[in-house]
Amino acid sequence: MADQPIPAASRHETVSTHPRQLSVGNFPPPGTPIFHGFNRLGLWTLYMKEVRRFFKVQTQTIWAPAVTTLLYLVIFTLALGGGGRVVLGVPFASFVAPGLIAMGMVNNAFANSSFGLLVGKIQGTIVDYLMPPVSEAELLLALVSAAVTRAILVGLVLYGAMSFWPGIDLSIHHPWAVVWFGLMGSVLFALIGVLTSMWAEKFDHNAAVTNFIITPMAMLSGTFYVITRLTPLFRTISSFNPVFYVISGFRFGFLGQSDIGATNDAVLSGAAGLGVLNAVLALITYALLKAGWRIRS
Structure with missing residues (x-):
């Protein structure tokens, strides 16, 4: 019997036998990424995973750090603020409060971002970060954004508590400075946290960075x-x-005074410097993530 021609529909469903070009119908070959652009859904999912992780234990991640920072305020106000001490033209309590808010924000940004990849390596769940269809840029953005979210929540709690503190005036003179330096400080420490999480192999390494670098800074x-x-x-x-x-830029936003100047022009150089530093550090972190430094065997 003569060979019959293969129908056109069947020809389109032919399976390629080449191991690197195996495909069926309209499905791409195995290993070929489906997301060719920006994966907004994947980014949002990973971001929400990180936010829910720290929010599930908010007593430890938000309220406890806020209480610790408030204790700093009590101790240093009693120890150094007696006798009506004035610094930069304001009472000592009003001088130290913005700095404590900023310090609480940056410390918690580092604490959040330095945990995710490290615990994944220790528990063997690092594949949860590496296998999903998100790029290294999206992974970095999700980790940093979640850390900044935690920093903002801690900052808001501290601001609310200190607003009712006797003798403290937290009126905002320059909103742009509060927003910019608060965000840039949180992003800076979030990026340092991601680098620490990639480098560290155990919690002792993370604690060493915290004790010998982050806390002194x-x-x-x-x-x-x-x-x-x-x-x-x-x-x-x-x-x-x-x-x-x-700290100085954040304080300038509240008091209109700082160590680096009392005008917008004087503070702008510090604002620009922080922006450049964060951009450089973000590029370095992205390059290390893309290379799989200490997170891929």
Whole structure:
């Protein structure tokens, strides 16, 4: 019997036998990404996963850090604010409050972003971050955004509590400075947290970065003092601490005064510097994520 021609419909359903081009109908070959553009759904899903992770234990992740920061306010106000002490033209309590809010925000941004990838490596669930159809840029954006969300929540809780504190005036003079330096400080520490989470192999490594890098940067940033009271050497060292600009710029937004100036023009240089630093650090973190540094075997 003569061979019959293959119908056109059947020809379109022919399965390729080439191992790198296996496809059926309109389905792409295995391993071919389906999302060719920006995966908004994947980004939102990963972001919500990270937010729900810390919000499920909000007593530890939001309220406890806020209470700890309020204890700093009590201790330093009683120890250094007696006798009607005035700093930068305002009572000491009003001087230190914005710095404590910013410090609480950046510390919690780091704590959140430094946990996800690290616990994934320790528990063997790192594939939950690497296998979903999201790019490295989307993964980084989700991790940083969730950390910034936690920082903002802690900042709002602290602002609300300190607003009722006796002797503290938290009137906002420059809203742009509060928003910019609050966000840039949170993003900076979120990126450092992602890098730490990639580098660390156990919780001791994370704790070492916290104790020897993050805490000194936060505590020696001018939160409780003005750097003009320091010796020239330590004043120079403070000028290389990015957290100093976060604290001073954030404080400028509330008081209209800061260590780096009392005008918008004086503070803008610090604002631009933080933006450039975050952009460079984001590119470095993205490149390391794309290369799978210490997260892919």
